[in-house]
Amino acid sequence: xxxxxxxxxxxxxxxxxxxxxxxxxxxxxxxxxxxxxxxxxxxxxxxxxxxxxxxxxxxxxxxxxxxxxxxxxxxxxxxxxxxxxxxxxxxxxxxxxxxxxxxxxxxxxxxxxxxxxxxxxxxxxxxxxxxxxxxxxxxxxxxxxxxxxxxxxxxxxxxxxxxxxxxxxxxxxxxxxxxxxxxxxxxxxxxxxxxxxxxxxxxxxxxxxxxxxxxxxxxxxxxxxxxxxxxxxxxxxxxxxxxxxxxxxxxxxxxxxxxxxxxxxxxxxxxxxxxxxxxxxxxxxxxxxxxxxxxxxxxxxxxxxxxxxxxxxxxxxxxxxxxxxxxxxxxxxxxxxxxxxxxxxxxxxxxxxxxxxxxxxxxxxxxxxxxxxxxxxxxxxxxxxxxxxxxxxxxxxxxxxxxxxxxxxxxxxxxxxxxxxxxxxxxxxxxxxxxxxxxxxxxxxxxxxxxxxxxxxxxxxxxxxxxxxxxxxxxxxxxxxxxxxxxxxxxxxxxxxxxxxxxxxxxxxxxxxxxxxxxxxxxxxxxxxxxxxxxxxxxxxxxxxxxxxxxxxxxxxxxxxxxxxxxxxxxxxxxxxxxxxxxxxxxxxxxxxxxxxxxxxxxxxxxxxxxxxxxxxxxxxxxxxxxxxxxxxxxxxxxxxxxxxxxxxxxxxxxxxxxxxxxxxxxxxxxxxxxxxxxxxxxxxxxxxxxxxxxxxxxxxxxxxxxxxxxxxxxxxxxxxxxxxxxxxxxxxxxxxxxxxxxxxxxxxxxxxx
Amino acid sequence: xxxxxxxxxxxxxxxxxxxxxxxxxxxxxxxxxxxxxxxxxxxxxxxxxxxxxxxxxxxxxxxxxxxxxxxxxxxxxxxxxxxxxxxxxxxxxxxxxxxxxxxxxxxxxxxxxxxxxxxxxxxxxxxxxxxxxxxxxxxxxxxxxxxxxxxxxxxxxx
Numbered sequence: 001x002x003x004x005x006x007x008x009x010x011x012x013x014x015x016x017x018x019x020x021x022x023x024x025x026x027x028x029x030x031x032x033x034x035x036x037x038x039x040x041x042x043x044x045x046x047x048x049x050x051x052x053x054x055x056x057x058x059x060x061x062x063x064x065x066x067x068x069x070x071x072x073x074x075x076x077x078x079x080x081x082x083x084x085x086x087x088x089x090x091x092x093x094x095x096x097x098x099x100x101x102x103x104x105x106x107x108x109x110x111x112x113x114x115x116x117x118x119x120x121x122x123x124x125x126x127x128x129x130x131x132x133x134x135x136x137x138x139x140x141x142x143x144x145x146x147x148x149x150x151x152x153x154x155x156x157x158x159x160x161x162x163x164x165x166x167x168x169x170x171x172x173x174x175x176x177x178x179x180x181x182x183x184x185x186x187x188x189x190x191x192x193x194x195x196x197x198x199x200x201x202x203x204x205x206x207x208x209x210x211x212x213x214x215x216x217x218x219x220x221x222x223x224x225x226x227x228x229x230x231x232x233x234x235x236x237x238x239x240x241x242x243x244x245x246x247x248x249x250x251x252x253x254x255x256x257x258x259x260x261x262x263x264x265x266x267x268x269x270x271x272x273x274x275x276x277x278x279x280x281x282x283x284x285x286x287x288x289x290x291x292x293x294x295x296x297x298x299x300x301x302x303x304x305x306x307x308x309x310x311x312x313x314x315x316x317x318x319x320x321x322x323x324x325x326x327x328x329x330x331x332x333x334x335x336x337x338x339x340x341x342x343x344x345x346x347x348x349x350x351x352x353x354x355x356x357x358x359x360x361x362x363x364x365x366x367x368x369x370x371x372x373x374x375x376x377x378x379x380x381x382x383x384x385x386x387x388x389x390x391x392x393x394x395x396x397x398x399x400x401x402x403x404x405x406x407x408x409x410x411x412x413x414x415x416x417x418x419x420x421x422x423x424x425x426x427x428x429x430x431x432x433x434x435x436x437x438x439x440x441x442x443x444x445x446x447x448x449x450x451x452x453x454x455x456x457x458x459x460x461x462x463x464x465x466x467x468x469x470x471x472x473x474x475x476x477x478x479x480x481x482x483x484x485x486x487x488x489x490x491x492x493x494x495x496x497x498x499x500x501x502x503x504x505x506x507x508x509x510x511x512x513x514x515x516x517x518x519x520x521x522x523x524x525x526x527x528x529x530x531x532x533x534x535x536x537x538x539x540x541x542x543x544x545x546x547x548x549x550x551x552x553x554x555x556x557x558x559x560x561x562x563x564x565x566x567x568x569x570x571x572x573x574x575x576x577x578x579x580x581x582x583x584x585x586x587x588x589x590x591x592x593x594x595x596x597x598x599x600x601x602x603x604x605x606x607x608x609x610x611x612x613x614x615x616x617x618x619x620x621x622x623x624x625x626x627x628x629x630x631x632x633x634x635x636x637x638x639x640x641x642x643x644x645x646x647x648x649x650x651x652x653x654x655x656x657x658x659x660x661x662x663x664x665x666x667x668x669x670x671x672x673x674x675x676x677x678x679x680x681x682x683x684x685x686x687x688x689x690x691x692x693x694x695x696x697x698x699x700x701x702x703x704x705x706x707x708x709x710x711x712x713x714x715x716x717x718x719x720x721x722x723x724x725x726x727x728x729x730x731x732x733x734x735x736x737x738x739x740x741x742x743x744x745x746x747x748x749x750x751x752x753x754x
Numbered sequence: 755x756x757x758x759x760x761x762x763x764x765x766x767x768x769x770x771x772x773x774x775x776x777x778x779x780x781x782x783x784x785x786x787x788x789x790x791x792x793x794x795x796x797x798x799x800x801x802x803x804x805x806x807x808x809x810x811x812x813x814x815x816x817x818x819x820x821x822x823x824x825x826x827x828x829x830x831x832x833x834x835x836x837x838x839x840x841x842x843x844x845x846x847x848x849x850x851x852x853x854x855x856x857x858x859x860x861x862x863x864x865x866x867x868x869x870x871x872x873x874x875x876x877x878x879x880x881x882x883x884x885x886x887x888x889x890x891x892x893x894x895x896x897x898x899x900x901x902x903x904x905x906x907x908x909x910x911x912x
Contacts (some may be wrong), residue, residue: 018851020848020849021848021851023856024848024853025848027853027859028831028837028840028847028853028856028860028863029791029832029833029834029840029844030789030830030832030860031791032856033790034793034857036784036786036790036793036794037790042841047903061799064906094846108887120774120776152831171805205891206858206891207794207855207857207891208793208795208801208803208855208889208890208891209855209857210794210795211794256855256856256857257855258793258795258856258857259854259855259857259859259891259892260855261891274825289792289797290795290797290798290800290801291797341878364880376772377880432829480854480855481854481855481892482851482854537860642850642851642897643851645852646893646897647849648891649894649896649897650854650891650892650893650894652894653893653894653895654889654891673790675799676796676798677795677796677798677800677801677889678798678800682889682891682893683884684886684887684888684889684892684896685881685882685885685886685895685897685898685899686879686882686883686885686886686893687886688895690896690899691894691896695787729862746758
C-alpha cells in the first residue's frame, strides 16, 4: 500500500491531548540512564590530553613514560587513528578534530588520550605525555581572520564560490550568494534607507550533560558503543568509517540524552574511546569535563553582519541586502550560507541579495546550535527593520505585516512558499494583551520575527503488536524533548487505541533500520510520519486477520476506533473485533502482527515565530531585567501541546541568555578565558519571568496531521526582540550581542557624549 | 593509597564504604554505590545537577568529599518516592512537564524539596531564587516553577 502523506484534516481523539510522557517516571526517580550512568565489567577510564595553544605545530609526542605508569592500559595519538577517509574532506576534518594530526588548531584540541584503571591514574598518565609544540600565530576574531595579513589556519584553502579562483590561500573557505531582483535599482526607489553593522559573539549550546560514552571493542572486530547523542545511526557511520569497521559490526545504543540542541550531532570523544578500547582490549568509559565541553565541543559561530534595507514612504520595502561573515572554527562549514538563506526569509521582497562568507578561526569546530546560523542573521535584519519602521513613523508590527511573506511568495533563498505562518503570528502579536501591558520608567518593548526551514529525512519505525494487544513502538530518532510521548499519541490516534496501551522506545542501531539524527526539528515531524505509515500497515494486517476470523472478504472489513468492523449489511450480525481480540488469535491466523515503515520524510513545513519582550535597563549600570516575554509560533499541529510550549519556552530562554549574557571570551593568547558555568553564565531561574506562549496551527499540507517541526524556530527571534527592547529602553541602538551591562553602559554613555 | 572507611546514612539506610581522600561524595554515590540519580554537570558547584541534602542542608555533592559523609544523613533523589508512591514534587513535575531532557531533574527535585521544607508557602520570586543554583537548559524554568507552586499547594493541604 502506498503511503499518502498529504494532510487529511481529520478530527483528533489523542493528538492534541497532554498525557504524562512514557519516560517520565524514570526521569523523576533517578532511574533514567544517561551517557555517564552506564558501566561495563572491566571498564577503564579514558581521558584526553588537549592543546593549551590556539595554533601550534605538533613536532613530537612522547608517550613512553605514560605507557609505563602502573594501571595504564592504552595511550593513543593520531597514529592510532589512521586516515581512512579516502578523500572525504568533511570526514577528514572530523577525524582531525577528534585527534590533532599535524597541528593543534584551537585551545582544547585533542592531541592524545589514555585509558587506565581509574580516573586518578588516567590523570597522572596525561601529565607524563610529553608534547613538543612550535607555537604559530593565531586568530580568533572573525573580522580579523578575513584581513589580508591574518595568520593562515589552513594553507590549502582557496575561497570557493568566487568567479575566479584566488591566487592566494585565505581563511575564507567559501562565498555564497542568494537573492533575486536588482537591489541597486530597488534602493533607487527607496525614500528611506537604513544601513548598519552588527556583531554577535560565540555561544555554546550549554547542555547540562557533558558528552559521555562507553566503548567496547572485541578482538573479533565487533564493537558496542553506549553514548549520549542526537543521532546514534550517524555516530555509527562516522565511527565505523574512522575506525575501519563495517557499520553492522558496531552496535550503537543511544542513552537518555541530557540536552543536545545541535551540539550532540557530531562525534568527538566516541572514535577516541573506540580506539582506546581497541588498543586496551577492554571497555573504556570516556566522559568530558565541563571545561572540555566548552573548550572542545559545540560552539556556534561568532558573526559580523552588514545590513541595508530601503523602503518607500508607504512602508513597502524596495530592497534588502546583507553581507554575513560567520566563524566556522578551524574547519570548513556551511554556517554563513545558512545565515544568508534565512536572513530575509520572513519577507516578501522584489529585490534581495545576501552574501555569506565562511571564515576559519582558531576556535573549536563550529557545531549546530538550534536553528543554526538563523538567530544572528535575524538579529541584524530585525534590528534594521525596527529602525526603518521608526524612520518611517510606522508601528513595527504593522510595518512587518505590510511586508510579510505569504503563500505564493518567492522566498529570499529561492523556493516559493506554501501556506505559512508569518502573517498569522504577526496578527496574533498585534492583538496580544502583552502589547498593551503598561511599561514603567527605563523599560522598553521589542518584537521580532524568525524563520527556520525544518528538515525531514530518512526515517524508520517498527510497530509491534503483542499477543495481549499492547503495542510497542520502536523509533530511531533520539528523544530530546518528549517525542516518545508525541509519537505514542500519533500511534494511538492512527490505531484508535488508548495512549496507555502503547510504549515507545528508541531502538539501537542493530534493531532498526537507518535513521537520520534528531536535528532540523525533524524528530516528531518525520517519525510521526513513519509511525502513521507503520500503523496503517499494521491496520491492513489487522483487517486481514479479522476477515480471516470472520471468514469474509478483507474488502468488507474497515478499521474504526481500534476495532475491525464488517461493513456490508450481510455481515450485520458479526459485530466488531477489537485490536486485543485480533492480537490474541494472531498465533492461529498467521503469526505476529506488526507494521513497519521506511521512508524519506519530505515536505517539512517551514516555520515562523514572532516574539515580544519587555526589558528594563538600569541606566546607571547597564544591567537588564526581562519583565515580560511572549512567544507566538506556528506548530502546524501541536501533537502534545505541553511539550510544544516547552520547546517555545526553552528556545526563548536560550535566546535570552545569548542576547544578554553568554559569550566565549578569548585572551590575547588565544585561550578560552571562561570555560565553566560560573563565568559562562546561562540564565538561571531568578533571571527569567514566566514565558507566555501562543500556539498557532497552520497545517503543513505535506504531513497527514499537518505537523511542522517546532524545536528550533523559538531561538531565532529572541536576539533581535531583546535588542529592540533594550534599544527602546536605553534610547540607543544596540548592535553587539551579548548586550552585557558594560556594553549597554558604554552605548548609553556614548549616546550621552560622555 | 589506603581508603578511608566511612559509615553514613543514605536515604534512611545505614551504608558503609571505603573511599579515597580526594574522592567527592558525588563520585562515591555514582561510582561506588550505584546511585546515579545525582548527575555531574560541571564538577564545580555551578549547575546543581548533583544536589543532595546533607543533614537538612542542600549541597552540591561534587563539592563535598566522600570522607566528609561520616556520621551524616544524606538524601538523594532515589529516596524521594515511597515504594511506588511518588513524592508530590515528582508527580507535579510529571503533570506540568517540568522536564524535557531530564538531566537536571533530580537536582531540581532535591532543591525544591529542601526549599519547601524550609518555606512551605513560597512566592514565585522565592521559588525562583530558591532554585537559582540549579541550571536547566531545556525548559526556560516556567513549568518547573509552576510544578513547585502546585506541589506547595498540595503539600500544605496534606
